[in-house]
Amino acid sequence: MTATLNETLTLLLIEDDAGDAFLVEELLKEAEAPPRITWVRTLGEAKAKLGPSVQCVLVDLSLPDASGLEALKEVLELASDAAVLVLTGLRDVHVGVAAVQAGAQDYLVKQDVDARLLARAIRYAMERKRADLAQRRLVEAELTAKENARLETGLLPVPLLRTHELRHTTRYLPGSQGQRLAGDFLDTVQTPDGSVHVVVGDVCGHGPDEAALGVALRIAWRTLVLAGQTGDPLLRTLDTLLRAERKSPEIFTTLCAVTITPDLSHARMRVVGHPPPVVVRDGVVGVVPGAPSGPPLGIFPDVRWTELNVPLGERWSMMLYTDGLIEAAVGEGLLGVDGLLGLVRQHGVIDVDRLIGEVGTLTDDLAAVVVSRGGT
Structure with a gap:
């Protein structure tokens, strides 16, 4: 035979x-x-x-x-x-x-x-x-899924927010490149004096190492804020942590850290090599002028970041986001900051779900926080 x-x-x-x-x-x-x-x-x-x-x-x-x-x-x-x-x-x-x-x-x-x-x-x-x-491969995929779930729990914390005057929305979505875990992170904390602190950050690269670093930076940020540290001292501490924990000297992190005053009418922020926040005030849509206020973490030693002061008023909405949103594919190009502003003007409000639905394919991970006051 x-x-x-x-x-x-x-x-x-x-x-x-x-x-x-x-x-x-x-x-x-x-x-x-x-x-x-x-x-x-x-x-x-x-x-x-x-x-x-x-x-x-x-x-x-x-x-x-x-x-x-x-x-x-x-x-x-x-x-x-x-x-x-x-x-x-x-x-x-x-x-x-x-x-x-x-x-x-x-x-x-x-x-x-x-x-x-x-x-x-x-x-x-x-x-x-x-x-x-x-x-x-199945066992490896299951182990990876469990690890990703554990890391995502660290990347997506429960906000520490007491005030009922603010509407608070967060979104965290993976990009289309194999659904790989990335280092995007976000957090919101209200301190005893009534100030509301918000951060959105992005560790460059993809994978569990970057995600773990994002978790470490987010937890460090929350700890420092609760301990009363803000501004450049906080950023320099995060920079030190990043340099100690990263796997290679090429790894850097961008972020936007905002402190909203207890009366919720004013914001101070540092935009650390990060896309500028979008703000809607009394129906006027724009980005925070002067952003970014300095380079990313992990690039230069002994950096000072300019504090940006943003009057908000009684009715306003603000969105902090990672570059996965403005790098979304739209037609043959990318959305960009101008495209993002155009969509917000069309809607009249910052509706993050509607924005995500209209931009189409997200090629990179997206983390976003929208904070609104006065029914905006």
Whole structure:
């Protein structure tokens, strides 16, 4: 009966006996799609051949330079994505069983191999390896999802807000680039004197390291605000923390930190290399003038950031956001700050959900906080 392999594959044969190697090659020639076979005599020679292109490995565990499970362990480490079948003699069947327990997909007794059995064993080993890899990816995805959920809990805190005079809305949305976790963060805290403090920040880059750094910066910001620290001293402390915790010196962070006075009629802010907040006052839409008030954190030492003073009045609305909003794809270009202002003017109010719905695809993560007073 002719052996049937479902695909043409690249196979590495590690066998020091020329007669056994010749037999394997001849048997596989009978397959419907004979594999491309590379034959080596030792594990040392195999190391130079093992790579991503090798889909299956047949290995004799009695090699001149390695034997038993020691040889198998090295093969499994060098070809982690390849199916591995072990060749044994009649007296070494127990070694084949141990090899499967150690990670090989199957074992074959040389004296019992024929064309049909060999082809079927290779095919089944390939399928088992695919199933193993799929299971491994599933487990990794589940672990990543759990870690992301834990980090997102840190990125999305419950606001500490006592006043009922303000309407407070937050949004945190992943971008379209593989839904990777990013370092965007936000927070709102009202201190005992009645001041309302808001921050929105963005750690450059994507991934769990950046997200964890965003969580650390947000928690540090909340702690410092509750301890009574604001302004440049707070930012310099965050800058020190960023430099100590980041994985590489290229990592920087932009943010906008706002303090609204206890009577809710005035705001002081520092826009640290960040997009300018949008403010609607008595129906007039604009961005905060003078922004940004200084460079991002983590770029220059001993920086001073200019404080921007913004009169708000009785009826107003303010939105702090990360650049995922203004970098959203609109037509053939990006929304930009001017496009964002145009949409807010069309709506007459800052409706973050409507804005997100109209800009279309978010290519980057978005964190936004909207604070409103007086029914705006």
